[in-house]
Amino acid sequence: MTLVTTPAIVLSALRYGETSKIVRLATRELGVQSAIAKGALRPRSRFGAALQLLSDGVAQLLTKEHRELHVLTAFDITRVPVGLAADVGRYAAASALAEVMLRFAPADPHAASYDLLRDALGLLEVTPPAALDQIALRTLWRLVSVLGFAPALESCARDGQPLPPDGALPFNTREGGALCAACAARHGASSLPPDARADLTALLDPAGELPLLDQRHAASHRRLLSRYIRFHLGEGAELPALEFWLRRPWTVA
Amino acid sequence: MSAIEELITELARLPGIGRKTAQRLTFHLLQQPAEQVGRLAAALTGVSERVRACTECGNLTEEQPCAICRDPRRDPAVLCVVEEPSAVSVVDRATEFRGRYHVLGGRLSPLDGVGPESLRIAPLLERVDRGGVREVILATNPSMEGEVTATYIQQLLAGRGLRVTRLARGLPVGGDLEYVDGVTLQHALSARQEIG
Numbered sequence: 179m180t181l182v183t184t185p186a187i188v189l190s191a192l193r194y195g196e197t198s199k200i201v202r203l204a205t206r207e208l209g210v211q212s213a214i215a216k217g218a219l220r221p222r223s224r225f226g227a228a229l230q231l232l233s234d235g236v237a238q239l240l241t242k243e244h245r246e247l248h249v250l251t252a253f254d255i256t257r258v259p260v261g262l263a264a265d266v267g268r269y270a271a272a273s274a275l276a277e278v279m280l281r282f283a284p285a286d287p288h289a290a291s292y293d294l295l296r297d298a299l300g301l302l303e304v305t306p307p308a309a310l311d312q313i314a315l316r317t318l319w320r321l322v323s324v325l326g327f328a329p330a331l332e333s334c335a336r337d338g339q340p341l342p343p344d345g346a347l348p349f350n351t352r353e354g355g356a357l358c359a360a361c362a363a364r365h366g367a368s369s370l371p372p373d374a375r376a377d378l379t380a381l382l383d384p385a386g387e388l389p390l391l392d393q394r395h396a397a398s399h400r401r402l403l404s405r406y407i408r409f410h411l412g413e414g415a416e417l418p419a420l421e422f423w424l425r426r427p428w429t430v431a
Numbered sequence: 432m433s434a435i436e437e438l439i440t441e442l443a444r445l446p447g448i449g450r451k452t453a454q455r456l457t458f459h460l461l462q463q464p465a466e467q468v469g470r471l472a473a474a475l476t477g478v479s480e481r482v483r484a485c486t487e488c489g490n491l492t493e494e495q496p497c498a499i500c501r502d503p504r505r506d507p508a509v510l511c512v513v514e515e516p517s518a519v520s521v522v523d524r525a526t527e528f529r530g531r532y533h534v535l536g537g538r539l540s541p542l543d544g545v546g547p548e549s550l551r552i553a554p555l556l557e558r559v560d561r562g563g564v565r566e567v568i569l570a571t572n573p574s575m576e577g578e579v580t581a582t583y584i585q586q587l588l589a590g591r592g593l594r595v596t597r598l599a600r601g602l603p604v605g606g607d608l609e610y611v612d613g614v615t616l617q618h619a620l621s622a623r624q625e626i627g
Contacts, residue, residue, distance in 0.1 A: 190542060193446070193447070221603060221606075222607075222610055225612075226611065226612025226614070226615060227573075227614040227615050228612055228614070230574055230614075231542075231574065231575040232575060233575075255613060258575075258614050260578070262575070262579075263575055263578035263582060264578075266539065266579055266582065266586075269539075269541070273541035276542060277541075277542055280542075416544070418541060418542065418543065418544030419541035419542045421544070422541035422546055425546075427547050427548060428546075428583060
């Protein structure tokens, strides 16, 4: 057994038995891991309120090679993103990020995805309401990219041919991004209009200015991202948090 | 599938019961007198057949509406909103609350596919819109999902001329500061009260 201390974010927490919890953690040193927090539900548990969804802290894990469930011996909380709970839209975006991480991040060290998730949750908490949609789109696209599935926009996703620097592009979700004219003719594609292309390029660029998206365009981008995640990462799995973020049921009532 | 295997499989579906425990329970039941096992089976069937959600508040009951909703001594102007029926008995047993309840049947949880349409939020709004409700106490759990659910309901109730309150969070009675985590302590500090 090895004791590993690592920054971690709680992605899910399930009751286990009368007093314990099983948590899924996005860790910086070990990737996404499951662990049992024994006694976490006892009134005087050393975990206290630490194992709340999306809490950020430092986890101590007793790990053993080839074991799927580790033992969480401590979780020193550094931040509970309470701001996310104050707005269902923020929480929905955060849940979609957590779901992508939970389902698709590796169970091996992957610091880039952990860092991105941590920063994204912090950003979603403080983003002004008017920019929330764009920040949610950017952080989700960035997470998809960091996990190795960035859509191709500068060269053809099939044959690598450079694409014209501006104008509309043939886009094929299945092929992983934009296509050159020849590949689009063979494999089919829908047109990504020039403004949508510019917006998507800006969303994928963490240092770029956020695009201005009206409700209709934001909805189109959400649908595109959702389709892309479902095809490249989903493999038929249900993604309820992504669906929730896409449908926005909290805006209906 | 054999009868033994069938029972193990069904017991293992229960929360907190793994396959080993299910096996132990099955073999324990097999060693009991037939009438005792029969009473257990009848109790299970009885619960399944007779217990329903109260049409008014969503609490579990054998009569419609439930005893709490029928009780004329309870104040119908104060509604305590809880996540699950189990919370009704906890609050009712442990406090002097004499209002009525509304059970949501869960909490908003996108990761579990639970959205507003899966909860009894529309019936809550109907109850409020029928009039006579003065205060809604949001007693969802102090977890991230419970907080989001409370926020969402509070937004829906805003502008309806009600007092909407949330259960306080803080130090447990009989607790020890040394064992309290920073998050709880921060809540307790923010919600401190003047004494004397």
